[in-house]
Amino acid sequence: MPRYRTAPLATSQMPPGIPYIVVNEAAERFSYYGMRAILVVFMTQYLADSMGRPDPMTPDEAKGWFHLFVSAVYLTPVLGALLADGVGGKYRTIVTLSLVYCLGHFVLALDTTRIGLLMGQTLIALGAGGIKPCVSAHMGDQFGATNQHLLSRAFSWFYFAINLGAFTSMLATPYLLHHQGPAVAFAVPGVLMALATLTFWSGRYQYAHIPPQGFGFIRQVFSGEGLQLLGKLSLIYLFVAMFWALFDQTGSSWVLQAQQMDRKLWGYEILPSQIQAANPLLILLLVPLFSYGIYPYLARIVKLTPLRKISAGMFVTVLAFALSAWLQMRIDAGQSPHIAWQLLAYLILTSAEVMVSITCLEFSYTQAPNAMKSFVMAFFMMSVAAGNLFTSAVNFFIQNPDGTSKLEGAEYFWFFTTTMLVTALMFLLVVRWYREKTHIQPEIPLERL
Template identity: 25%
Template sequence: MSKGFFGHPAGLSTLFFTEMWERFSYYGMRAILILFMTASVADKGLGIDPSNAGAIYGLYTAAVYLFTLPGGWLADNILGQRKAIWYGGILIMIGHLILAIPGSPGIFVVGLVFVATGTGLLKPNISTVVGDLYPEGGARRDQGFSIFYMGINLGSFLGQILVPLLADYNWHWGFGAAAIGMFFGLLQFRLTQGKLNDLGLKPKLKEETEEGKVVRKTNTVLTGILALALVGFLALLQYFKVIDVTTATGIAQAVGIIIVVITLFYFLYIMVAGGLDPVELKKVLVIFCLFIGAALFWSGFEQAGSSLNLFARDFTNRMIGTWEMPAGMLQSVNALVIIIFAPIVGWIWVKLAARNLNPNTPIKFGIGIILMGLGFVVMYFAAQYAAAGTKVGMGWLWFTFFLHSIGELTLSPVGLSATTKLSPKRYVGQMMGIWFVGASLGNLIAGLFAGGVDAENASQMPALFMSVVVFSVISGALFILFNPILKKWMGNVN
């Protein structure tokens, strides 16, 4: 593989720009999604109430991460990574084109399904091919992923600037810009994929042993039993009016219950019948704790596109001179902070490690969750001004996004790395899937939370934001408090 992209394999440029344009389309569209749904019909929106709009937003963003599980399986067993990336990009582009055409809420949901399905195909598999560029592993592989990560944030930043700007004139121009962005990604992928040589062309399917067939058959039976039990459980909840699956909010709540139950069942099954030795068992317990921490963090962080986006629209003074900045553009702060501070945070960890002071994973998780909570401390005070009838300055949201972004840098890369290191070798792929499920659950919660941010009832917002503060600070403190135990269970994994 020739070197041709910042001293790395030339194929990295193909993947860098494909992911950059895909993230342009995803985050650009996400920046206007809930705003479009809650805008009145007179303003060319869908006129959906905040509660149901938040639930739809949560279901969509949760599906994006959940669909990475079947997307990875299809690539490994049938398509190969290259075809999965190509077809995934096509589905994403079609979805955005559907959203760009004015239509009914039903057609709108169809567009979201296309985007979520395509993202589930593309996102996990493009990262897999990045890893395949470096069969030797090591620090150079980490550097390659860092460059790739910069492409993600560059696309995110540009998308969250341009798409909301166009949507401010016409919602469907914004959705159309997302489609064009994905088209550029597909075009350059098709034209430059030769740089990848034969990487990702064939499925990674290996011959299955008799033992593997028995395990798969057992898992299929257990999955069927669990599915029936879940259906019965949800039916009971519906019967006793705990949830209402005839509404978007009720469906989102039901999906949340399903995700939690399946995850708990999976961990229980692995720990009881997964053939783990005592050391592996303790490491899997740590992964379970990291899953909970990740879900908590993303449930607050991902409110950037839901509750905080609505706050930016309804309660924030966005005037710069005579021009009013579109609300969705404020989300670009996150990507900008990541681009600027990712090298700085990485440098800090290296310097601390040289002095044997580098915090281990549970402490970094605790810090990340607490930083997310501190961001909502800022929003608590901003919400008090808003509840009193005063529009707040954009600096409140900027500072919140800054704290959340530093929290992301403290938690997300560390959690991803720790999961790969802690997982028993035969379960690495599944545990990585669980990491995405944690993000899915967090996104779903973030969407449901947005239902409480209502321009007609601003007085309830301070209490809503303070509930996030209390929950996150206590959770982060617990990670730090129980660090000695978790560190012991982790063994030699930092």
């Protein structure tokens, strides 16, 4: 039986394991975003009690639970990172937790009560969150100094795969929920997750398997360099968290807003949950546009550091939510604006995502010491958790006992728009202060294989 390679190859070509990782990511993201796309509609329309009677949540309650779940998905990466960097290695951690992930999907498919919802979401949060920092760090581990220049391209393909899977699932699962019911709508993402796991396992002999560091990992984390790095990155991620507080509302408040809009497009009435598919479709178009057009053009005018890209993305996010607030003002006046306006908001917000999320993903990997790659990726993902916890807390807090809200209509969207603007202005100070330091895995020469 062939032995696993424990270091990246010294080659100028793309590493051989990358296609398996990218295809796995596309299928896994189909499973996650397909399930996530229908959660709010499921909780407000399809949830039942143990006797099969309707037991739906209120809109504010559903938004609160939605963002609480998303925050859990982005907190469990810490557990996955500890297992990967300290104990079992990234590959073994990914395969094991992927099986837990599959189980969560099938629990949702079999039980439509609040208990089933809680059990399924718990398993998915453990599986999906646990593998998150490991998959992206495992992909980065395939590169050495010789092909380091291809790392940005690989992360772009990685993000492309994420959004290809998300786009198809955000169209398919709302359709399945509407026409086939929740059992089929949740089972299909489970099947895709099983295929993702099989694909990843198939590439096991093509990967560089970086061994876990054990106590070396703990020493690195608590060393002066490790603690200083985590402190610096934590400050960055604290600001990035507010981006996620707004961005992930495409799965909650923007879906509920879409229900109140004219959704007929080219003679077809789009389901409210399907509007979310605009985001991954736009990612597929905007990633190459930014990579090969906008960024090279701007680089001739100003030095484009990762933090400057992130800062610009934050201000673009303000514009996107200001547009959604304006739309809600029109809805509050008894009008029914066309869904094309929300699609424009998606275009603006997705441009911000390209500048913030993709940049922060690569930035996190390169800034992390080699023994802490998964752990730092988990730290980045905690910014998503923090942002969603903030949004969840706001939605639970604004609920009045009589079912009304403290932030009615457009006030809700203007609150988040203003908060994002303050965050973006304060982040400008951080951009001036932070100093970057890149870390890449050591490689082995081809002639030694």
